[in-house]
Amino acid sequence: MAQKSPIHIVRLDAIHCPDPIFSSSLNHTLTSHLNTPPNDETIIKHLTTPKPANVAITTRIPITEKVLAACPDLKLVAAMAIGIDMIDLAACKKYGVQVCNVPAASNESVAEHAIALFFSLRRQVVRMHGLTVTGAIWPERMSLKDEWGELPGTCREEVVGVFGGGELGGRVANICKALNMKVQFSERKSVSASEVREGRVSFDECIKTSTAFFLTLPLSPETLNMISTEELTNMRSDALIVNVARGGIVNEEALVEALKSRKILGAATDVYVEEPAGLKNSPLVRAANEWSKDTSMSGRLVLSPHLAWWAKSSIQKLRTTVASNIEAWAGGEIKNEVL
Template identity: 45%
Template sequence: MAAGYDIVDLQACRARGIRVCNIPSASAEAVAEHAITLYLAVKRRVVELHDLTRGGSEWPLKKTAIHRFGGLPMTSRSETLGIIGYGTLGKLVESTAKALGMQVLIAERKGNQQSVRPGRTDFTETLKQSSVIILCCPLDNSTRGMISETELQFMDRRAILVNVSRGGVVDEAALVKALQEHWINGAATDVFAVEPASASTSPLLADGIPNLTLSPHVAWYADSSIENLKRGIKSNIEGFVNGAPVNMV
C-alpha cells in the first residue's frame, strides 16, 4: 500500500500475525503541490470565475467580476499558513509556502496545551492566527473529526481550509455549515470521508456551497509518486523475503 493505512484493521492483522507495511512519503511532493494549488484556487476563486467567464453574460453586463471576491484577497506575503501535521508532507508544504512569502505556524497536537514543543504553536492558537490552514496529518483515533464546528468557529472569517490528509479528519457537515454561514472564507478538499464520493455520501457535493473547490483524491498522482511507489514496493517485498521487514506500521 501507499502512505495511508487507515483502511486496514491493524489490531486484527496483529492478532493474526500479519505484518503491514506502507510506503511513507511516496507522494508527498505531489500532494504538497496540490495543497498549494487548492489554496490558490480558492483564494483567487478560479473555478467560480472560470464558470462565470464561460457563462458569457455576467462579465459583459457588469463590466467586471471583482464583486465575486467579496472583499480584497490577500497576497501570499500577507498570509499566515497554519500546518496541522508536520511529517514529510507538512515540511514540503512549509517550504513551498515560505517560498511564496507566507508566514508559517506549525500546530502542536490537539490537546497538548500544557506541553507545546519549541517551534510549535498551540493548536487552537494556530486556528485563530492563520489565514490559511492546510491539513497534512494521518487519520487515526486522535485526528478523526479533529476539525468540527468548534474548530471552524475559532478560524478567522477570511480563512481558507485545505484538506489533503484524509476525509475523516474534517466533519463534512460542519464544513458545509461554516461555508454557508460564512464562518470562513473558503475551503478545498481532495479527500472525503467516503470514497469515491457522491451526493449521496458527502454533503460537500451538494449544490450551492459557496467558495468550495473539490478534487477526487488525485493529489498523489505524479511521476515521482509512481517511481517512489515502485521502489517502495520492491524494498518492502525484499525486506519481507529476507526476514527483515521495513516500513512496518
C-alpha cells in the same frame, strides 16, 4: 520469512497504479485484481481463491479482522500508499501479520496540489471561471471585480497553520515560506498550552490566528473530527481550509454548515470520509453540486477526487518500494515496517 517456495501475492486494487516492479529473482506468483468491492466476503474470496495469498497488496481496500481470520496463509499486508487507515493494525498484530507501507509515497505532488487548491480558493479561480465562460456577464458589466467581495490580500499577508509536522507538512511549509507567507505548525490538540513544543504554537492559537490551514496529518482516533463546529466557529472569517490528508479529520457536515453561515471563507479537499465520493454518500459533493448553481456560493468549496498523489514520481516510488518491501520480507527482513 526466508523464502523456500513461491509466495503468492494478491493485488486488491490495481486500478490506482500499475503493478510493482519485482526482481526476476523473486520466486512468486501474482494475481492482480483491477478492483475489489470493499466488503469482507469479496475480499476474502480474492485472497483465498484460486489459491491462498501469502501477501496482500492494498491501496484503499480495507483489511479487517474478519478478513484476517479467514486468511490464515496471509502473512504480509503491503500498503501501496503511505496511508494505512484501511488496515486493522490491532487485528494484524493478533494474527501475526506484518504490515509495511511506502513512506513519503507522493509528498512532492501532494504538496504542490495543496498549494494549487489554496490558490483556487484565495483567487476565486473556480467562481471567476464560471462567470467568465457564460460569455455574457463580463461584457455586460465591463468588470467583475464587484463579484469578488472583499479586496483580497497577497501571500505576504497570509498566516498559514500546518497541522502535521512530517515530511509532507514540511514540504507545504517550505513552499509557503518561499511565497513569503508566515508559517506556524500547530501542536497536537490534546497538548496543553503550557506544554507546547519548541517551534510550534498551541492548537487553539493556531485555530484563532491562521488565515489558511493545511491538513497533512494521518487519520487516527486522536485526529478523527479534529476540526468540527467549535474549531470552525473560532476561525477567522477569511480563513481557508485545505485538506490533502484524510477524510474524517474535518467533520464534513460541520464544514458545510460553516461555509453556509460564512463562518469561514472557503475550503478545498482531495479526501473524503467515504470514497469514491458522490451525491449519495458525501455531504461535500452534494453541497458543491448545489452551490455550483448559486453564484454567491460557487467556488467556495473546491473538490478534487483524491488524485493529489497522481504524478510520475509517485508512481515510480510506489511500484519500486512495494516490490522492495515484499522482496525483503521474502528474504527474511522487513522494510518500512508499520507493524
